Amino acid sequence: MALRKLIPALVLWTVSALWLHADKPHVVASFSLPADWVRQVAGDRVELDVLAGNGQDIHAYEPAPRDLAKLSRADLVVEIGAGLEYWLDDMLAASRFQGRRLTLSAPLTLRHANDELDHEEHGDHDTHEHDGHHHGEHDPHVWMDPENVRLMSQILTDALCELDPPNAETYRRNEERWAQHLNDLDQHARERFDKIPVEDRVIITYHDNLGYFAARYGIEIPATILGSISTESGEPSARQMARLIRLIRQDKVGAVFTDPGSNARLSTELCRETGLPAPKALYVGYLSAGPDGPQDYEALFLSTVDTVADSLQTSQHIE
């Protein structure tokens, strides 16, 4: 008798549990960093998919059929914007995406690509044909300023609350905790760079990806090896390499860096020619697929801060 009464309840419970699971909002992030911020704010209350996952350079991402399937079911797609996900328009059209598209960089002040030094010699290489970029484009690496991540997390939280009002309180609470955390990261960076005289904070990166970071912490980046905001651009000519070597000597550049997964030969050559310590790799554009690199934004940011600050302090020591 009792069992017979229980069965309908059990069926109801099972069906509603399945229904609840299926009912979780489905969010797609363009790559591993925005995916981390969705996790910080939403935890496991949303079903999260990523297009360019850990270990995948966002600049080198190539859309795959399984990614179209993810987008076709998505309620919300989260991108940085500023030209970074230039393939997304076509993908959304092809997937018959019905959800909302959130461009995180929309409320931010974007910087222009820092290629002043590279203008003059553009005639002797064909960057334009390689990456389809042109001058006047924006720098999409906004996340290397934690204040930008705080602002982007705010509009992300607003979007999640609209999408899923029953969980809004949880999202707001998580966002508050995350904002505090971002503030701590910023403080750590300030403390580290404040100890280095401003005239010694001069570095060269592999591609132009630390502009926002440099502006926030008073670092000068007189040139980059590729002279491009993308890793997909052509390598510098011998003449440009010679110019970089001259520049390193003149500007008292304290450290040269490379990108993980990129050709370290160029950075190594510059360091060897100018007597700088061997270049370290900076994680900026994606999280690591394995334990040898950062698994979340916090680790990525801290590793960049500490690697840059350590390198500058070591080079001060040598002088």
Ligand SMILES: [Zn+2]
């Ligand atoms: Zn980049």
